[in-house]
Amino acid sequence: MAWVLAVLTLPAAAYAHYRLAEYTSGAAARWFTRIFLLVLGLGFGWAVSQRYYPTAGAWNQLWVFLSGFGVAHVPAACILLIKHIRRHS
Secondary structure (H helix, E strand, O other), X not given: OHHHHHHHHHHHHHHXXXXXXXHOOOHHHHHHHXXXXXXXXXXXXXXXXXXXXXXXXXXXXXXXXXXXXXXXXXXHHHHHXXXXXXXXX
């Protein structure tokens, strides 16, 4: 069932990284934010997959990891979506 959450949240991660260029002022800030989000997503995905599914099969752990990675990006994606809507309305 973790694959459903991964399929729903991974587009949010892609959207967050796609919109970062539009709402960050410089290249250094953009790369810092991208690296921060990637490290946060990797850490959260790893922690969730190891804490809640340590003995599950490799495929289950992979889907849990990917869903945790995506979930970590959802707040940033929501903020960037709201900013995009405000800018274009």
